[in-house]
Amino acid sequence: MPQTHPAPPLDVDVLIVGGGLVGGTLAAALAQDGVSTALIDTEDPATLTAPAHDGRASAIALAGQKVFAGTGIWPHMAGHTQPIEDIRVSDGPSLLFLHYDHRQIGTEPLGHMAENRIIREAIHARLKELEAAGKPLAWLAPARVAEIRREAGGARARLDDGRTLTARLVVAADGRGSPTRTAAGIGVRKYDYHQTGIVLTIGHEKPHQGCAFEHFLPAGPFAVLPLPDDPTEGHRSSLVWTERSRLAPAILKLPDDAFQAELESRIGDFLGAVRPLGPRFGYPLSLQHAAAYHARRLVLVGDAAHGMHPIAGQGMNMGLRDIAALAQVVVDSHRLGLDVGGAQVITDYVRWRRFDNMLMLAVTDGLNRLFSNDMALLRTARDLGMAAVDKWPDLKRLFMRHAMGQTGTLPRLMRG
C-alpha cells in the first residue's frame, strides 16, 4: 500500500477558536480586509441557528450595530430587527419610572432587538458571501481543537480529525467556559449571582410600540424586550426573567397553565393577553473576568474574556467592542507587513480593552446588586437616585450614551 502523507498544515494569519456571535463577527472583519483567517467551532453552523439552540434575543447598542454594518453583517438581518424607541424602568411596588426616550439625545433609536438566531444566520450568510468572493477565510465547523502549541514565531494547532493549522495569532472566542483560555493557564475571577436568567419569547395582544420594559423585582431584573411582529404569531417580545437559582429549575418545569399565571402576575396587563411561544431556556448568571487577556500568541475576546450580568444587555456589545479594536490593530499591522501576532499588536489590544471592560463589569454588577434587593433603606436610596437621574437631563444623556456604547475611544468599525 502506498504511504499516505499528512496534508500540509493550513497556514493563516489568525486562528479564531469559537464561531459564536463574537468570533463569527471577527472572522468577517478580518477576512473582508484580506487578513487570512481560520474560524473553528465545535458545533455545526446549522445546529447554532436551530430554534432549540439559543432562545435569546439581544439588545444591539448603536455602536454594536455599527460593527455589524462595518463587517457587512447588518444587511443580512436589517429586515428582522426591532428598533428600541423607548426604555421604561420601574422599580417594583414603588412604581417610580425612569424613562429613557431616544428623542432626548437625537433621532436614532436607542438600539435594536434581534433574536440571536437571526444574528447568527446573518453572520453565517456574510461568511459564506466572503468565501464566495474568494476572501482568505477557512470556516471549519464542526471541528474541535485537540491541542494548540504557542511558540515564539507562531502557533500550531492540531484538530481532532488530524488536520493541522499554523497561525501568527490565536483568538479565544469560545465563550464563558473557554477551553482555550484554560489550556493557556489563564485563570478567571468569578462571582456567582445565584441567579438564573429564564429566557423565552412571548406573543401578546397589544403592540409594544418599540418600548423595552425593565422591572426591578426583588429576585432580580425582569425585562420585556420588543421583537418585530411575526406574520403568524403577531406581536412578540423577548423575556429575560431573573430568578433565584434555587427556584429556577422548578419554574422552568412548571406546567403551561401555571407558568402562564406566573408570567401574567409579573408582566401585568399593559401588553394585553400574553402567551409563551416556543421553549423556555435557563442561563445561570455569574460575573467573571479573565485574570489576563493574553498569553504568547493568544488573545481573549467576548465572553471568554468577560462575562457579565445581562441586566444592561451589554455582553455581546462589549464583545463587539473587543473585536472592533482587535480587528483594527490586526488589520493595520497586516497592511504594514508587521507580525499580526507579535507583542506589539497584543499589547495594543489589551491596553485598549481591558480597562473599558472592567468599568462595564463594575457598572452592571453594581446595578444588579442595587436592584436585586429588598431592603427598605436601599430601596429608598435607589428610588431617589432614579428620580434624580430622570430629572437631570445631562446625567441621563450620559447614561444613555453609555448604554448605546458611545463613550470611550472608539475603534474605526464603531464610528460607522
Added chain:
Amino acid sequence: MSAISTASPEETAKFAAMADSWWDPEGKFKPLHKFNPLRIGYVRDRLAEHFGRTDRLEGETPFEGLRLLDVGCGGGLIAEPMARLGFDVTAIDAGEKNVKIAALHAEQSGVKVDYRHCLPEDLAEEGKTYDVVLILEVVEHVADLAHFLQSVGRMVRPGGALIAATLNRTAKSLVMAKFGAEYVVRWLPRGTHDWRKFVKPSELTDHMRHAGLTPGEVKGMTYHPFADSWEMTGDLSMNYIMFATKP
C-alpha cells in the same frame, strides 16, 4: 543558503535570546519599534505609487514579483514586513551577529528573507540589481558616504527606487544626541551615535546625484515625546526620509 545553518546549537540559542530582545516592543529597541510603523507606512505607500500597485494594497501581497534589497538590516525589523508585503527580499548587514539574529527570527516566523553577512560593495561587485534598495538608518554609520552611495546606487535598476532615512546634523540633533534623548541614543548601538556623522539632506542629495539617482520627495519624521508617538511632517531638523529614483 541559510545564514544560520553553520552555527552551533549553543550559538543558535544565544542568538535566539538576542532575537527576542531585538523584537521585544518593550525591550531595548522600544524606540525603534515605535518608529517602525511610520517609516514602513511611508515606504509602502511611496513604492506602491511608484510601481503602480496602489490598488493592490488591500490584497495579500501587493509587491509580488519585485526584488528589494535592505541594506543595514539589523534584526530584520524592515526586511520581514517587506517580505510579508510580497517583495523578494535580500537583506544585508555588516554585523555578523545581526544577520544571524535576523535569519533565526525569520525562520521562526515563517518569513522568507535571504539574509547575508556582507557589504553593499560585495553585492555590487557581483553585478546584482534590485527594483528597490532601502538604506534606512544606516548612512550615519557609514565611513565613506560617497563610496557607499556609489555601491547602492549601482544596484538600483533603471526605473527602480531608493529610499534613505537618517538623522539630520542640526543644533537640535546635536543636543538630542549629546544629552541622550532616549529615542535617539537607544536605537544606535553604544558608541556609534556620533553626531558628526549625521547627514544633512543637501549632502545626501548631492551623493545621490553623483550615484546616478534622482532625489525626489523629502519628509520629516517627528517624535512627540508627550504622546510618545511619531508623525510625518515637513520638519527635517531631526529624522527624515528621502525618496529617489533611477532614470
